[in-house]
Amino acid sequence: MQIEISKKKYTCKFGVKFVRELDKKFAVVQDGVIFGLSLSTKLPELASGNAATLSEFLYAATITESPRPSQDEIDEYVDTVEDIESVFDDVLKELEESNAGKLAVRELKKNLANQMENN
Template sequence: MKLIINKKTYSFKFGTKFVREIDARLPLEQEGIKFGFGLSAKVIPELQGTNVNTLSTVLLLGNLTEEDQVSQDILDDYIDSVEDIEGLFDEVMKELAESNAGKLAMRNLRESLKKAKN
């Protein structure tokens, strides 16, 4: 995924290294034990709930492995000023759903939501 921010193109990749960073920084914690389910238990539901803090964090971590690094401040300013914030959330969710690292988590979450509705 690529975004043009301040006339500069930044790349974002939601692969295994991204998931590793998510799990390290945003683990699921139960009874003092940390589990590596940050993507499926925290990030995806928060993105679906349009949490801009999570969006900024996801973009920052998705950019960590790329050549041109973007700062949290630049991302925050971009999110504050982007004209189609809903489209940005949709694009990130689409990229997560299409990546090998995010595909299964997205599918499992959708299936869990379907079961919960029935």
């Protein structure tokens, strides 16, 4: 997936480096033990349309880019992109197709389906 910021294209990769980058910022700490559950905990926010989470995911996904866009540049991109719904859809699709994200997306879909059945 690519995004364009200030006429420069950046490739967003949703692999292990992306997950590791998310874990640096959003790790879960319990009883002094650090758990790398950031994708599982942040994915529902992304699926519900949280623009800040979208920006954080895009920033983490540019970890392999050099030079890398800043978080402020990604925020501006999210604030001004014409079809924000398409960007959310693209990120979720990329995650669903990546080895690093497919299990977390599958679990989220399963949990959402179970919630729908119970309501």
